[in-house]
Amino acid sequence: MPPPAAITRREALALGLGATAAAGLSACTGSPPKPGTRPSPTVVATPSAVALEPTVRDLSLRIWAESGEAQIREGVSTTVHRYGAEVLDGDPASVAPSDSYLGPTLHLRTGQRVRVHFENRLPDGASIIHWHGLDLPQDQDGQPSAAVEPGSSYDYDFVVANAEGTYWYHPHPHMHTGEQVYRGLAGLLVVHGESVELPSGEADIALVLQDRTLTSDGSLRYVSTMQDRMMGFVGDTLVTNGVEGYAVRVGRRPYRVRLLGGTNSRTQYLTLSTGEPLHVVATDGVLLPDAVRVPGLVLTPAQRSDLWIDFSSARPGDRIELLTAPTFVVGGGMGMMMRGMGAAADEALPLPTAVAATFVVGDDAPEPGTPPSRLGAPPALAESDAVNAEAPKEFVLTMAHMSHRINGRQWEGLVADELETVRAGTVELWEFVNRSPMAHPMHLHGRHFRVVGRSWDSAGTEASWASIEAGVVESGLRDTVLVWPGQRVRLAVPFGEHRGHFTYHCHILEHEDAGMMRNFRVV
Ligand code: C2O
Ligand code: CU
Ligand code: CU
Numbered sequence: 245m246p247p248p249a250a251i252t253r254r255e256a257l258a259l260g261l262g263a264t265a266a267a268g269l270s271a272c273t274g275s276p277p278k279p280g281t282r283p284s285p286t287v288v289a290t291p292s293a294v295a296l297e298p299t300v301r302d303l304s305l306r307i308w309a310e311s312g313e314a315q316i317r318e319g320v321s322t323t324v325h326r327y328g329a330e331v332l333d334g335d336p337a338s339v340a341p342s343d344s345y346l347g348p349t350l351h352l353r354t355g356q357r358v359r360v361h362f363e364n365r366l367p368d369g370a371s372i373i374h375w376h377g378l379d380l381p382q383d384q385d386g387q388p389s390a391a392v393e394p395g396s397s398y399d400y401d402f403v404v405a406n407a408e409g410t411y412w413y414h415p416h417p418h419m420h421t422g423e424q425v426y427r428g429l430a431g432l433l434v435v436h437g438e439s440v441e442l443p444s445g446e447a448d449i450a451l452v453l454q455d456r457t458l459t460s461d462g463s464l465r466y467v468s469t470m471q472d473r474m475m476g477f478v479g480d481t482l483v484t485n486g487v488e489g490y491a492v493r494v495g496r497r498p499y500r501v502r503l504l505g506g507t508n509s510r511t512q513y514l515t516l517s518t519g520e521p522l523h524v525v526a527t528d529g530v531l532l533p534d535a536v537r538v539p540g541l542v543l544t545p546a547q548r549s550d551l552w553i554d555f556s557s558a559r560p561g562d563r564i565e566l567l568t569a570p571t572f573v574v575g576g577g578m579g580m581m582m583r584g585m586g587a588a589a590d591e592a593l594p595l596p597t598a599v600a601a602t603f604v605v606g607d608d609a610p611e612p613g614t615p616p617s618r619l620g621a622p623p624a625l626a627e628s629d630a631v632n633a634e635a636p637k638e639f640v641l642t643m644a645h646m647s648h649r650i651n652g653r654q655w656e657g658l659v660a661d662e663l664e665t666v667r668a669g670t671v672e673l674w675e676f677v678n679r680s681p682m683a684h685p686m687h688l689h690g691r692h693f694r695v696v697g698r699s700w701d702s703a704g705t706e707a708s709w710a711s712i713e714a715g716v717v718e719s720g721l722r723d724t725v726l727v728w729p730g731q732r733v734r735l736a737v738p739f740g741e742h743r744g745h746f747t748y749h750c751h752i753l754e755h756e757d758a759g760m761m762r763n764f765r766v767v
Pocket of ligand 3: 648685751756
């Protein structure tokens with residue numbers, strides 16, 4: 245097996261692996277908040293139920309991106325970008341405003357026709373909305389080539405094909421997605437469909453997990469060093485549902501907790517402060533066959549995981565914390581290089597934890613539940629279903645010439661090469677092979693695939709992987725998959741009927757912006 249490409253000293257420095265920055269293998273820009281350093285939450289959110297009309301009718305929305313002010317840290321005003329939305333025609337409950345910089349949560353219905361008039365009201369910068377995870381035609385997908393300048397608009401008109409689940413929307417202009425998302429442009433999109441045996445109404449809550457760095461005057465600090473660009477930007481403050489120190493009131497019964505990894509680059513390992521296992525019921529919007537019990541949960545940028553959490557055994561007034569640890573690793577070919585620089589070889593990740601959100605338990609009578617089963621029936625997608633079962637396509641992730649690449653190439657606009665060309669309605673095996681020193685969460689637009697294999701292409705990072713592996717849930721479908729350094733991850737991807745170009749990319753937004761993005765073309 246070929247060793248991962250050696251990287252130059254200049255590249256190592258760009259990754260922040262200079263003598264002072266090389267702290268073991270968990271090189272992380274900006275140290276994560278320590279437990280206890282977070283101000284105790286003073287604002288406790290009370291969830292409210294969404295009351296959608298019983299019958300589905302067409303929906304017409306106006307959504308705009310604009311600049312504004314928000315309080316991320318209590319008492320401090322921060323200039324942000326944000327989405328606003330209004331219902332022009334249709335169910336008024338389709339748009340649920342947020343009280344932070346986050347865009348309103350959009351409640352859409354399976355089979356619903358949705359029209360969206362998007363207006364770019366930003367002071368500068370082209371933008372466009374991408375509906376992450378929705379299966380849509382190319383001109384509805386919000387691709388970089390569709391971005392519109394300030395003062396201009398884009399009109400969408402599509403039918404929601406996805407079944408019920410947790411999605412999100414965010415900008416996608418080439419080279420500026422990271423900054424626009426970081427400044428606040430993102431929102432949840434919940435598809436409502438056939439009813440499922442999961443807690444609903446007030447017991448259906450969502451947490452958008454992000455991180456930010458605020459300067460002393462309250463402004464947002466974004467990428468400022470080459471290291472931020474190469475590693476991806478990591479904020480020093482955990483921000484959940486748009487605020488630092490988020491807390492939410494819960495009753496003593498089971499909840500559906502929808503999680504979105506809304507970070508630019510931080511991959512998180514989530515646990516409960518009670519030490520209880522987590523029950524995952526859906527991944528990237530798709531219900532699992534049965535709840536999967538894990539000791540902790542890995543959530544990369546753009547991934548969603550819906551949890552089932554039963555608070556019935558908690559005592560009134562308990563504060564149960566959702567803890568998060570960053571999982572950065574730099575390894576592979578870097579391991580040898582780092583030893584030269586005084587750092588250790590691959591080892592278990594330290595997994596320091598900080599609080600992402602607090603559940604404040606109420607004093608209602610307990611109503612215990614049991615973990616749900618027989619939820620969804622995602623397609624099996626066996627390797628033998630693939631048209632290239634004998635010859636999987638290989639997409640090699642590397643870092644060369646100070647940039648992250650896919651098969652040696654970067655974004656070239658609306659083009660796809662032969663390897664990237666697929667036939668509508670077929671299943672293909674794709675392998676992402678990571679010969680770079682960093683983990684990459686790889687995403688395909690509008691496709692839910694099955695992870696059918698994960699093996700080692702080169703040695704060096706097994707120990708760090710072993711420390712988070714139990715939290716990787718891949719028994720259902722995903723649209724974003726974590727590819728650890730040294731790994732070969734095999735996917736069975738069912739390509740749809742929409743012809744045209746669709747992007748696939750690393751969802752570390754700084755990598756995507758720097759060109760770690762290509763298209764697949766459906767013919
Ligand atoms: Cu969240 Cu190109 O996607
Ligand atoms: Cu997407
Ligand atoms: Cu990446």
